[in-house]
Amino acid sequence: MATGGLSKYLFVAAIDIGTTYSGYAFASTKELKKVKDYGPTPIETIVWNSGSRSLLSSKAPTALLLKPDKTFQSFGYMAENDYSDLVSEEEDDEGHSYKDYYYFHRFKMDLHNNQSVRETSKMKDVTGKDLPTIDVFSHSIRFLKDQLYDTICTRKEIVRGELNEGDIQYVLTVPAVWDEKAKEFMQKAARNANIAEEHLMIITEPEAASLYCQHIDKDISLLNTYLMVDLGGVFDVTIIKKKSSEKQREVMEILPGTSGGNYVDHAFGQFLSDIVGTRNLDTFKDHYMEDNIDICRQFEGKKRCFAAGSKSNEKMVYISVPRALESLVKADRSLKGMDIAIKRSPYAQQISYVRHKLHIPESTFSGFFQPTIDCIITLTEKMFFGDNVIDAVVLVGGFAENTHVQTSFKEKFSRSRVFIPEEGTLAVLKGASAVIQI
Ligand SMILES: Nc1ncnc2c1ncn2[C@@H]1O[C@H](COP(=O)(O)OP(=O)(O)OP(=O)(O)O)[C@@H](O)[C@H]1O
Numbered sequence: 001m002a003t004g005g006l007s008k009y010l011f012v013a014a015i016d017i018g019t020t021y022s023g024y025a026f027a028s029t030k031e032l033k034k035v036k037d038y039g040p041t042p043i044e045t046i047v048w049n050s051g052s053r054s055l056l057s058s059k060a061p062t063a064l065l066l067k068p069d070k071t072f073q074s075f076g077y078m079a080e081n082d083y084s085d086l087v088s089e090e091e092d093d094e095g096h097s098y099k100d101y102y103y104f105h106r107f108k109m110d111l112h113n114n115q116s117v118r119e120t121s122k123m124k125d126v127t128g129k130d131l132p133t134i135d136v137f138s139h140s141i142r143f144l145k146d147q148l149y150d151t152i153c154t155r156k157e158i159v160r161g162e163l164n165e166g167d168i169q170y171v172l173t174v175p176a177v178w179d180e181k182a183k184e185f186m187q188k189a190a191r192n193a194n195i196a197e198e199h200l201m202i203i204t205e206p207e208a209a210s211l212y213c214q215h216i217d218k219d220i221s222l223l224n225t226y227l228m229v230d231l232g233g234v235f236d237v238t239i240i241k242k243k244s245s246e247k248q249r250e251v252m253e254i255l256p257g258t259s260g261g262n263y264v265d266h267a268f269g270q271f272l273s274d275i276v277g278t279r280n281l282d283t284f285k286d287h288y289m290e291d292n293i294d295i296c297r298q299f300e301g302k303k304r305c306f307a308a309g310s311k312s313n314e315k316m317v318y319i320s321v322p323r324a325l326e327s328l329v330k331a332d333r334s335l336k337g338m339d340i341a342i343k344r345s346p347y348a349q350q351i352s353y354v355r356h357k358l359h360i361p362e363s364t365f366s367g368f369f370q371p372t373i374d375c376i377i378t379l380t381e382k383m384f385f386g387d388n389v390i391d392a393v394v395l396v397g398g399f400a401e402n403t404h405v406q407t408s409f410k411e412k413f414s415r416s417r418v419f420i421p422e423e424g425t426l427a428v429l430k431g432a433s434a435v436i437q438i
Pocket residue numbers: 017018019020021022059112205230231232233234235257260261262300303304305306396397398399400401402403424425
């Protein structure tokens with residue numbers, strides 16, 4: 001990495017609010033300056049713990065909980081856990097029901113492609129209550145920024161208060177399709193979160209990911225034109241082209257977010273609904289939120305380590321069904337229990353139910369992935385049409401960490417070079433943390 005205008009900052013810190021997961025990363029500018037081209041980066045992140053199902057991740061769910069007076073309550077896994085506790089309780093210590101709280105889950109989903117997000121935009125929480133979108137972002141950025149500050153102080157053994165706001169260069173990432181006004185929205189949200197404009201940079205997600213990939217892989221840095229495919233909660237692809245000056249790149253064309261890892265979750269939701277019935281599943285989600293979170297986290301864990309094996313030696317994927325859902329199915333007169341529910345479902349020949357667990361063959365589980373993988377591959381192929389000569393495909397984003405996804409891409413694009421850098425989930429964050437150095 002070449003040295004840039006960083007001397008006045010002690011740290012660079014990046015915040016990425018994604019459609020499904022959000023997080024932060026940071027690095028000391030002193031260490032960044034020492035980094036060699038294609039060497040390891042000194043960029044640090046943290047591990048978030050879900051608190052249940054032992055789900056550990058380098059980013060936290062994009063979930064925000066606000067109190068009835070619209071002040072901050074929690075973010076990430078904590079927000080999911082707190083809200084599910086509120087739903088289980090009749091009312092909190094002050095007599096408020098969960099419906100009085102404001103809960104936003106995966107709130108960037110609707111905005112990812114929406115380049116016209118503005119200061120005046122509003123969004124609805126899960127119970128349909130309106131709040132200015134900018135407040136949702138400001139609260140989230142403030143939480144991540146405050147935690148980031150604490151993490152830097154702890155890790156670097158700095159006494160809190162001795163590290164000033166002016167010592168940190170903040171970098172916030174935005175989707176590539178966001179226009180100038182949408183970027184101004186993000187700037188304002190950051191300002192509300194006490195990040196002064198003079199210490200803030202905004203960079204697009206594919207640009208950040210691209211910087212990271214070029215830094216860690218010499219072969220990527222030598223490419224002339226490549227597709228930066230971000231397989232996050234949603235999928236988007238950007239053509240990155242080398243400019244005449246050695247290291248700079250320009251963004252040519254963007255295919256904004258569609259499909260992506262989130263759609264695999266929808267497929268699993270549809271599978272459950274096909275077995276237990278939509279009405280039972282809706283009742284379960286509304287009244288047994290803690291159990292619903294549990295089954296979603298179970299699925300997330302299985303999804304993350306899923307690698308489709310050979311058909312001759314097929315393994316099973318096991319999903320425990322919460323007792324609450326079992327009871328709802330049992331009480332349903334037309335089903336009378338999980339066994340009949342499965343027999344009547346489209347999966348009667350494939351799955352079984354033993355000791356409160358669904359036994360799902362890998363081929364059925366792979367079916368949750370396949371439509372999404374097919375869709376993103378078709379969309380990626382489209383980018384090869386036209387005048388651009390594409391040298392390679394570079395995959396980043398959480399969904400790209402899955403071996404099933406990787407194998408499918410490598411098979412389909414066997415005639416192109418496919419790069420899948422390590423820690424693809426963190427490519428955006430790590431690239432953003434090093435943006436002024438590279
Ligand atoms: N190993 C894995 N296998 C399969 N899916 C994974 C794996 N790791 C993460 N995911 C999925 O990747 C998605 C999250 O990726 P990422 O953190 O890059 O998204 P994001 O930044 O929130 O989304 P976006 O960039 O689209 O706004 C989720 O759908 C998650 O389930």
